[in-house]
Amino acid sequence: MKKLINDPRAVVNESVEGFGIAHADLVTVHPDPLFITRKDAPVQGKVGLVSGGGSGHEPLHAGFVGRGMLDAAVPGAVFTSPTPDQIIPATTAVNGGAGVLHIVKNYTGDVLNFETAAEMAEAEGVAVRSVLVNDDVAVEDSLYTAGRRGVGGTVFVERIAGAAAERGDDLDGVTAVAQRVVDSVRSMGVALAACTVPHAGVPSFDLAEDEIEIGIGIHGEPGRHRIAMEDADGITQRLLDPIVADLSLTSGDRTIVMVNGMGGTPASELYIMFRKVAQLLDGLSVTIERSLVGNYITALEMQGASLTILRVDQEMLELWDSPVHTAALRWGA
């Protein structure tokens, strides 16, 4: 294992510390227990948004803390759920009196720990709602979940719910917008090669030289099937078809598309995939209104990619376009 790290047990703390220095204009790092808030938190009268999960998926979630997106991010150890003792103070720290929404990716540990934290924060007088992101169409149940996994759709939920909070929607309103995004977004991924968790020191799974895994999870958990290596167009079609079917995308639908790198994939390859997605959706008379192509939710240095499609209406699109200023997503500000 060769990594640009020091003590494997210090990876998350040192990385977040560096992140805090680089983005001191945007965020405050709270070291113990570890969580990150936007610089001006709590924003009085605004619904606070908190997300979190295992580390190793950067820029998710800390990279999305800032105006128009998250108020706090709670990083667990690598590929390990954050604990309630992190989530509780993050929740109270961003409560500006209008309550807090938890955006939770559907993994058993995350769900339990956010539930516990929500109860505790409620006991401290904070109104807490929660949405569960479960956009991965690859598998119905998985190694770490009952039901679908939460993956790339999380970026869309955080952005659009964050925009709704920023314009002043109340807690029920922000929760409803977030749920609407959850209901309209689907993803699927592929791995060409595994990643190595620092404290494990060995690759999290093995793929033969000519083998890829369709439907991979963001922790390297198994997908739908392993197949022989194919070209980018063929792989892209394999990711797109189940999403189109599950969303029942039809002529005239409007979408936002994300082609996401898993951490070890060159940008050029992601654009080759995006080209094919655009061709295929054009063939279905489905419009791509906006797009993201790059590393937004990764699995350390995994070689692979994921495709996420959100069906949008005019309101979601306007929320998407409103100003956002975070380390990893920024426009209009």
Next chain:
Amino acid sequence: MKKLINDPRAVVNESVEGFGIAHADLVTVHPDPLFITRKDAPVQGKVGLVSGGGSGHEPLHAGFVGRGMLDAAVPGAVFTSPTPDQIIPATTAVNGGAGVLHIVKNYTGDVLNFETAAEMAEAEGVAVRSVLVNDDVAVEDSLYTAGRRGVGGTVFVERIAGAAAERGDDLDGVTAVAQRVVDSVRSMGVALAACTVPHAGVPSFDLAEDEIEIGIGIHGEPGRHRIAMEDADGITQRLLDPIVADLSLTSGDRTIVMVNGMGGTPASELYIMFRKVAQLLDGLSVTIERSLVGNYITALEMQGASLTILRVDQEMLELWDSPVHTAALRWGA
């Protein structure tokens, strides 16, 4: 070799085509000969900025086309200089009557082809100036250069000269600002593992399991020396020391720092390195005024990183902060 590509010979064309679709609001792709211009080119009365080089370093250069940065990017084949027949039409296409600046990374092929193109464009009546970026302190001459290689400093030259052009500086003025950045910026890189050029199909060099290459070039060309794997703090110090020495950085100096991923390095590792850079510069009483941490100039999926430091004065900092709107760098717009 597993890559998300189709025909290895089509990688650049298909990738740029996808890029053009994703960023149709920002750029126009001219397919034959291949170059990319900003959507509103030529901007009348503004100095045009053209850069280019071998592909495989994305987002450089196409990702930096747009307001406040480049007017055109000219991508060669992977790790191969673009040809004069691409550079000439890119140059004439962005001439708004105020002349064109070529920003050239110091590699023999790039230098020759940009020189030829400049002469031809001049013959067509376009005033052309040129700056040579040679910021890599690792080696004095190298596999592909006489003199130092041009690497991460290119991002700083493109941004700051682009800002000067946008505010209306004339050709001599923009050239002078660009040269001032070249004179004030230095870089050095490290590779943990090689990348594979698609049409070659095998890794461009070999590193043993416990070995890293200090001073690597962005095409995998040899650096200063190979050493046994070290921790991130030690490696960071090895990159920083020669830069500090070469720039004669001293107490009170102000800088912009970039910790850049080579394509296959997780963001978390880059932030761990940035943390150490911040500690070391703080120890020298050198200020980091702004920073970039992420993938800005890559070598396909190479695992590694580079450090770039620009010593800034107030004017350079103000130009840096002015609005920029490109695919890969965006603020204030």
